[in-house]
Amino acid sequence: MSDSIIKVEGLGKKYIISHEGQERYTALRDVISRNTKGIFKRNVASVSSKEEFWALKDIRFEVKQGEAVGIIGHNGAGKSTLLKILSRITEPSTGRLEINGRVASLLEVGTGFHPELTGRENIFLNGAILGMTRTEIRKKFDEIVDFSGVEKFLDTPVKRFSSGMYVRLAFAVAAHLEPEILVVDEVLAVGDAEFQKKCLGKMNAVSKEEGRTVIFVSHNMAAIRELTSKCVLLKKGQVVKFDSTTEVVNHYMTAYSEDYSKLYYEIGHQNIVKLGHLLNEVSIKSAEITDRPNNQITTGEDVHFKLVINGNEDKDFEKMVIGGRIMTIDETPVGAFFSSPFVSVKKNGQVEAKFYCKNIRLAPGKYYFTFWLGEGDYRVYGRDFCSVDRVCYIEVIADNKGGVAPKWYNHSWGSVIFDNCESN
Numbered sequence: 001m002s003d004s005i006i007k008v009e010g011l012g013k014k015y016i017i018s019h020e021g022q023e024r025y026t027a028l029r030d031v032i033s034r035n036t037k038g039i040f041k042r043n044v045a046s047v048s049s050k051e052e053f054w055a056l057k058d059i060r061f062e063v064k065q066g067e068a069v070g071i072i073g074h075n076g077a078g079k080s081t082l083l084k085i086l087s088r089i090t091e092p093s094t095g096r097l098e099i100n101g102r103v104a105s106l107l108e109v110g111t112g113f114h115p116e117l118t119g120r121e122n123i124f125l126n127g128a129i130l131g132m133t134r135t136e137i138r139k140k141f142d143e144i145v146d147f148s149g150v151e152k153f154l155d156t157p158v159k160r161f162s163s164g165m166y167v168r169l170a171f172a173v174a175a176h177l178e179p180e181i182l183v184v185d186e187v188l189a190v191g192d193a194e195f196q197k198k199c200l201g202k203m204n205a206v207s208k209e210e211g212r213t214v215i216f217v218s219h220n221m222a223a224i225r226e227l228t229s230k231c232v233l234l235k236k237g238q239v240v241k242f243d244s245t246t247e248v249v250n251h252y253m254t255a256y257s258e259d260y261s262k263l264y265y266e267i268g269h270q271n272i273v274k275l276g277h278l279l280n281e282v283s284i285k286s287a288e289i290t291d292r293p294n295n296q297i298t299t300g301e302d303v304h305f306k307l308v309i310n311g312n313e314d315k316d317f318e319k320m321v322i323g324g325r326i327m328t329i330d331e332t333p334v335g336a337f338f339s340s341p342f343v344s345v346k347k348n349g350q351v352e353a354k355f356y357c358k359n360i361r362l363a364p365g366k367y368y369f370t371f372w373l374g375e376g377d378y379r380v381y382g383r384d385f386c387s388v389d390r391v392c393y394i395e396v397i398a399d400n401k402g403g404v405a406p407k408w409y410n411h412s413w414g415s416v417i418f419d420n421c422e423s424n
């Protein structure tokens with residue numbers, strides 16, 4: 001017997017989009033004239049056209065009991081449509097969907113709530129919709145109220161709740177009424193940081209400790225990495241990749257970064273980035289990694305940079321400092337560095353600034369650099385001139401020599417590799 005709790009085979013969802021012809025501006029006399037003629041002549045319908053739009057097409061994947069699966073992709077990729085089908089809110093146009101278990105879904109703030117009913121009444125309503133008895137709901141009632149933190153307003157109609165209170169109670173109900181499958185869209189963005197942390201902790205417990213299945217959609221790659229073990233990447237309504245979360249997120253962020261670079265920057269040879277506009281009195285014209293034609297390093301090696309800086313006004317600038325940040329591909333900051341000594345830029349002149357980062361001890365993976373240009377000592381207040389994001393990247397590769405960044409290093413341990421500790 002298969003242990004799959006969700007099985008999707010060739011799933012598709014088609015919508016018909018109508019395009020109405022645009023009428024020119026009509027005056028009152030035109031309306032009167034047209035309606036008068038209409039008494040004697042049948043009106044001709046306005047010109048319109050229709051087209052098919054496939055929000056999802058040939059979706060295939062399988063989820064096993066107790067797995068936490070993420071669904072990621074750009075806006076418009078089909079994530080919400082897929083969740084609505086999984087939640088039985090809408091029916092697919094083609095394909096087959098097999099679900100073995102009760103589904104609790106949280107797709108938007110207050111899903112399943114009746115605005116005129118109180119928080120207390122909505123807890124019992126949602127439980128009944130999930131097929132639970134009144135006795136079962138009562139057993140979980142205190143836990144739900146405690147988790148949501150809305151005890152003071154429990155007997156207030158939920159239409160008077162703030163969006164944060166709404167989502168707190170909705171998530172508490174969905175997570176505590178013990179469905180076999182919990183489907184959560186990115187409604188957690190409404191809650192504050194503390195509540196988001198609570199939600200992630202609860203979803204972790206639901207999946208890993210209670211053995212229930214979680215389907216989680218989010219644009220927050222850190223949350224996806226923390227919560228899920230597998231991930232579905234959607235693009236234009238189709239599955240691009242279904243694999244381990246690490247593999248899928250890395251694929252998605254790498255592709256996103258390449259698209260980002262093509263959109264905003266003109267990429268030249270040897271990873272030179274040319275910026276087509278001036279940002280302030282002083283601007284960064286180009287950024288380049290000079291010693292790595294293939295952009296690869298091994299953990300512990302140095303990386304050399306060259307920045308071309310333009311002075312755009314009739315003025316000299318002394319004590320210019322170059323700052324940089326290293327970011328993971330999912331935009332998590334790893335560290336920062338600053339140039340020393342200061343850089344000087346002559347009026348309407350140009351200077352090449354060469355510097356290097358020594359002994360970059362990063363775990364295997366891809367990383368991006370953001371550069372910043374300012375005037376004054378970075379340790380005290382100074383003036384910022386410009387910054388350029390994600391303009392150079394490196395790929396850190398594994399090296400088993402001397403125990404530095406071994407291939408078996410688990411990226412969940414962090415991005416920085418420290419020297420081995422010695423005990424006395």
